[in-house]
Amino acid sequence: xxxxxxxxxxxxxxxxxxxxxxxxxxxxxxxxxxxxxxxxxxxxxxxxxxxxxxxxxxxxxxxxxxxxxxxxxxxxxxxxxxxxxxxxxxxxxxxxxxxxxxxxxxxxxxxxxxxxxxxxxxxxxxxxxxxxxxxxxxxxxxxxxxxxxxxxxxxxxxxxxxxxxxxxxxxxxxxxxxxxxxxxxxxxxxxxxxxxxxxxxxxxxxxxxxxxxxxxx
Ligand code: GRF
Numbered sequence: 001x002x003x004x005x006x007x008x009x010x011x012x013x014x015x016x017x018x019x020x021x022x023x024x025x026x027x028x029x030x031x032x033x034x035x036x037x038x039x040x041x042x043x044x045x046x047x048x049x050x051x052x053x054x055x056x057x058x059x060x061x062x063x064x065x066x067x068x069x070x071x072x073x074x075x076x077x078x079x080x081x082x083x084x085x086x087x088x089x090x091x092x093x094x095x096x097x098x099x100x101x102x103x104x105x106x107x108x109x110x111x112x113x114x115x116x117x118x119x120x121x122x123x124x125x126x127x128x129x130x131x132x133x134x135x136x137x138x139x140x141x142x143x144x145x146x147x148x149x150x151x152x153x154x155x156x157x158x159x160x161x162x163x164x165x166x167x168x169x170x171x172x173x174x175x176x177x178x179x180x181x182x183x184x185x186x187x188x189x190x191x192x193x194x195x196x197x198x199x200x201x202x203x204x205x206x207x208x209x210x211x212x213x214x215x216x217x
């Protein structure tokens with residue numbers, strides 16, 4: 001059973017999917033703390049409902065970004081986690097922070113990276129007219145929305161989609177793949193080799209997944 005800390009900034013629907021997976025025993029992981037940079041993040045209430053300790057580190061209280069990073073790292077380290085999970089955490093973390101948690105810091109991004117890093121991914125996907133969109137779980141590197149891909153899920157873009165309908169379709173997949181990625185990490189199945197992720201599992205489970213190639217299979 002691994003221990004993980006989840007960092008959020010808002011709604012916390014991915015946090016909910018991880019909490020549900022952890023409490024139901026679907027993933028061999030326990031969420032030992034939730035940290036938010038916003039005191040009004042809805043996800044804080046969800047964590048408290050589940051009896052998970054929370055911590056708010058308001059970025060507005062720090063003149064320098066590095067000081068904020070140091071405070072967040074101190075809070076994380078207080079929980080002694082094996083894995084740090086970014087779930088809608090809307091602050092950019094500096095290089096020293098990312099290096100500190102190298103290979104045990106993961107993020108979910110609402111696009112098929114490397115397409116559409118940054119904000120407003122669904123709006124930009126619609127503007128580009130792409131026919132396939134989705135989400136990506138990846139290890140975090142110092143470059144924004146970049147790093148070895150653990151798992152992706154693809155969804156179609158429909159002719160009558162707007163930003164909200166497309167976001168909702170992708171979010172359903174986010175709630176599938178993030179617990180899956182955490183499970184693989186917790187089970188020790190993810191291996192980083194030459195900047196790529198390899199999964200030691202003959203077949204990845206899940207419908208729309210474009211999973212990393214298997215080492216064992
Ligand atoms: C998700 O779309 C996630 O991919 C992105 O921010 C959003 C967070 O949503 N990084 P929630 O707070 O988990 O509901």
